[in-house]
Amino acid sequence: MTLTEDFEELRPLLFSIAYRILGSVSEAEDAVQETWLRFESSTTQPRSTKAFLSAVVTRISIDVLRSARVRRESYVGQWLPEPLLTDPYEDPARSAELADSVSMAALLLLERLSPLERAVFVLREVFGFGFPEVASAVGRSEAACRQLAMRARRHMDAGRPRFEADRQEREKLAARFFDALREGDVDGLRELLAADVSLVGDGGGKAPQLARGVIGADKVARLLASFFPWLVRIDVTLEPHQVNGQPGAIFRDRDNRVLTTWTLDVLDGQVQTIRSVVNPDKLGHLGPVADAWAVSREANRARRPTD
Secondary structure, three states, rough: OHHHHHHHHHHHHHHHHHHHOOOHHHHHHHHEEEEEEHHHHHOOOOOOOHHHHHHHHHHHHHHHOOOOOOOHHHOOOOOOOOOOOOOOOOHHHHHHHHHHOHHHHHHHHHHOOOHHHHHHHHHHOOOOOOOOHHHHOOOHHHHHHHHHHHHHHHHHHHHOOOOOHHHHHHHHHHHHHHHHHHHHHHHHHHHHHEEEEEEEEEOOOOOOOOOOOOHHHHHHHHHHHHHHHHHHHHHHHOEEEOOOEEEEEEEEEEOOEEEEEEEEEEEEOOOEEEEEEEEEHHHHHHEEEEHHHHHHHHHHHHHHHHO
16 A cells, blocks of 8 residues: 555544544644644654554644634634534444544533543544553553543543434434424424423624523424524525434525534433534535525514514
8 A cells, every 4th residue: 555545544533533632623634634744754654554643643633622722712602513414434343432422412521621531532432542552642651541531431421411322213303303493383393302402502703693502492492483484484494414423404595505504412202402503614614604694684684574
């Protein structure tokens, strides 16, 4: 294999590691590109290309995360990870861990860990790296990495999201939810929502948000049913799609530009959390992005004659 072929074979793994550490598609892609540049310029041949590249992308991601933490402290409103439609890395032996670890809920839980804890957890618990490889990747002793892994696992287990085991059942419930949303059916929505359901939006101060945070089945159902029919009137469409391994949807304007993504956390036959990402900076990797402010103004104009 050539150097390029070696790297391309491992690119899905490298991106998946970086995305879980960073919670950002664009930053993960940059980390992978920087990893390639360092690999290409290296004068030594590593004994294990996988171990070498995984270590490089992990170190880069840790550095990026440390600086990103400062930016996120001043972020306007609720910060959510950049939505990921498809995880490029597949491993049947670890499919459950991979699916759970890429969910919005899990990524937000990872935000509570230190950069080193997060990196160790991702390498060890998600991708199954041995402690010698983890230690080499993060530049700590094996004993220190075991302690980091233990602390990270304790934090994650305390708040780990539990989703429906049956993917088909989740998809059926999501389909019913989006049908009720299209119809503006308050009762139909309320029936599918957990009593303490939360609706969270991430506009980052750069787009109108559906809500900064609404809690309760009745409030969420009424809010959703009140606005979506007006979006339909101005040709906004809803495209059901897996987002971060969970049931979700992409909303598009009349020119097929991405307006927002939604993800649904489903447990015990009910929607527990709805997360909406509308910050245009977090949607560019999905295609052309809509002007959410313009869509909001048009929807408000469409409502006035009947107010």
